[in-house]
Amino acid sequence: MKLVIVTAVEEFQKDVLKLFKNAKIESFSSSDIDGYKNAASLLMTNSWFPSVKGGNESSLFFSFTEDEKIDSLFSLIKEFNNNLETNNPIKAIVVPIEKYI
Numbered sequence: 001m002k003l004v005i006v007t008a009v010e011e012f013q014k015d016v017l018k019l020f021k022n023a024k025i026e027s028f029s030s031s032d033i034d035g036y037k038n039a040a041s042l043l044m045t046n047s048w049f050p051s052v053k054g055g056n057e058s059s060l061f062f063s064f065t066e067d068e069k070i071d072s073l074f075s076l077i078k079e080f081n082n083n084l085e086t087n088n089p090i091k092a093i094v095v096p097i098e099k100y101i
Contacts, residue, residue, distance in 0.1 A: 003062060003095040004070050006077070009035065009088045010057040015080065016090060020061065023073035028063035056088075070094055 004025075008016050010032075020028055034055025074092060081089040 001064055001066060001097050001100060002070060003064055003097055004073060004092060005095065006061040006073075006090060006092045007033070007035065008059055008061075008090040010059060012088070012090055013059045016059065016061055019073060019076045019080065019090075020063070022076055023069050025063050025065050025069050025073060027065070028061055030059055030061045033058050033060045064097065064100065 006016055006020075013030075020026075035058035036055050077090050077092050
């Protein structure tokens with residue numbers, strides 16, 4: 001069992017849900033996050049007014065799942081990213097799990 005973590009801009013949230021479904025990953029969690037590309041743009045977006053948001057609205061998904069399903073998900077994400085017309089690819093990482101209950 002491993003932990004897969006996926007991040008995407010908010011516009012791709014439905015696409016990520018489809019990718020998880022197609023990879024047969026049925027149990028996962030998600031959270032809304034703010035994404036930042038680099039420190040320079042972060043500094044440019046700082047504001048004295050707290051109502052001004054600096055990051056891009058993004059989503060984070062994670063699941064504890066089997067290697068085969070992660071391999072399938074990665075293939076689907078690669079295919080999705082190859083057909084993108086934007087500079088905001090879906091990102092994914094895998095973290096090994098030493099113990100779990």
